[in-house]
Amino acid sequence: MTREQVEALVAHGTFPEGQAAEQLIETHISFVILCTTKVYKLKKSVDLGFLDFSTVEKRKHFVEEELRLNQRLCPAMYLRTWPVTQYEGRYRIGGEGNVIDHALEMERIDRALEMDRMLERGLVHTADIDRVLEVLIPFHQGATIIRGKVSAADLYADFADVAGITEFCAAILGPAQATFLTESIAFAQRFLQAHTELITARDREGFIRDVHGDLHAGNIFLTEPPMLFDCIEFDAHYRRIDLLNELAFFTMELDHAGYPELGKHLMHTYNSAFPVMRTAQEEELYLFYKLYRANVRMKINAIRAQQPGTAPEQADRKALFESYFKLYMAYWEGLKGSA
Numbered sequence: 345m346t347r348e349q350v351e352a353l354v355a356h357g358t359f360p361e362g363q364a365a366e367q368l369i370e371t372h373i374s375f376v377i378l379c380t381t382k383v384y385k386l387k388k389s390v391d392l393g394f395l396d397f398s399t400v401e402k403r404k405h406f407v408e409e410e411l412r413l414n415q416r417l418c419p420a421m422y423l424r425t426w427p428v429t430q431y432e433g434r435y436r437i438g439g440e441g442n443v444i445d446h447a448l449e450m451e452r453i454d455r456a457l458e459m460d461r462m463l464e465r466g467l468v469h470t471a472d473i474d475r476v477l478e479v480l481i482p483f484h485q486g487a488t489i490i491r492g493k494v495s496a497a498d499l500y501a502d503f504a505d506v507a508g509i510t511e512f513c514a515a516i517l518g519p520a521q522a523t524f525l526t527e528s529i530a531f532a533q534r535f536l537q538a539h540t541e542l543i544t545a546r547d548r549e550g551f552i553r554d555v556h557g558d559l560h561a562g563n564i565f566l567t568e569p570p571m572l573f574d575c576i577e578f579d580a581h582y583r584r585i586d587l588l589n590e591l592a593f594f595t596m597e598l599d600h601a602g603y604p605e606l607g608k609h610l611m612h613t614y615n616s617a618f619p620v621m622r623t624a625q626e627e628e629l630y631l632f633y634k635l636y637r638a639n640v641r642m643k644i645n646a647i648r649a650q651q652p653g654t655a656p657e658q659a660d661r662k663a664l665f666e667s668y669f670k671l672y673m674a675y676w677e678g679l680k681g682s683a
Contacts, residue, residue, distance in 0.1 A: 360426065496544075
């Protein structure tokens with residue numbers, strides 16, 4: 345559906361069970377309609393290379409995949425899929441009419457319980473991390489083991505993609521910082537070459553699993569029990585990863601939010617219950633994954649900062665880019681010191 349069609353659905357359309365649309369949220373890949381007690385999510389007709397939602401058939405497939413995959417962790421939130429129809433000039437979720445798209449129905453959860461918002465208010469404590477781990481550890485232990493999908497070469501290819509923001513980095517932070525970015529990419533290549541055997545061994549030992557792929561505080565509701573939502577459905581490559589990679593994303597974001605002690609508690613508690621980081625070399629790999637995840641966040645915010653937006657939006661995006669760059673550089677310095 346186009347934005348105009350979605351806006352018409354929100355303004356004049358009908359929803360299951362008499363739900364009334366209250367707010368439309370737009371991301372770069374989705375339209376999210378908040379209703380009375382439910383949420384309806386539609387995928388945009390876009391092809392961004394790393395994801396392709398360009399046809400109705402593809403959107404139907406990925407809506408169904410999003411439901412299937414997220415029901416692993418929060419079945420009470422992810423409910424069902426619906427056809428989006430057009431009937432007598434009006435759009436509707438479900439019901440008679442010509443099927444023009446597909447939507448995912450979710451239970452609406454109080455956004456005040458989003459972990460990132462609670463972090464901003466200083467309301468997250470080690471007990472909350474423990475509650476999240478009560479959900480996460482059994483999920484990881486039972487997740488499907490994947491073999492032959494993670495290699496040092498693939499990790500480097502993903503990491504080196506950040507070179508695409510070198511010019512932006514130079515324009516915003518200066519040529520010296522852009523040079524540091526280039527040097528860090530070369531360091532990553534050397535690091536991964538030196539740790540190739542370890543990466544291969546962890547594949548062999550079953551530490552590569554089909555997990556969440558986008559695990560951070562913004563994708564966790566601190567309900568009872570916590571809900572870990574919005575896992576990656578559009579490309580299994582980003583979801584079938586080393587468990588240390590998954591954990592590093594979570595702890596990197598806790599560092600970025602200003603709560604490194606929560607990240608340390610998370611890793612200590614997780615590793616005590618399910619040992620995935622057993623040696624000094626594996627700890628180095630975990631630190632590399634934190635660098636890798638900061639790399640991704642830095643790149644995404646650089647791209648967003650170059651897209652159209654209001655002056656405040658542009659300023660926020662640039663500030664986020666700079667903060668992730670600073671964290672990235674700190675990880676690089678720390679990793680160089682320990683390697």
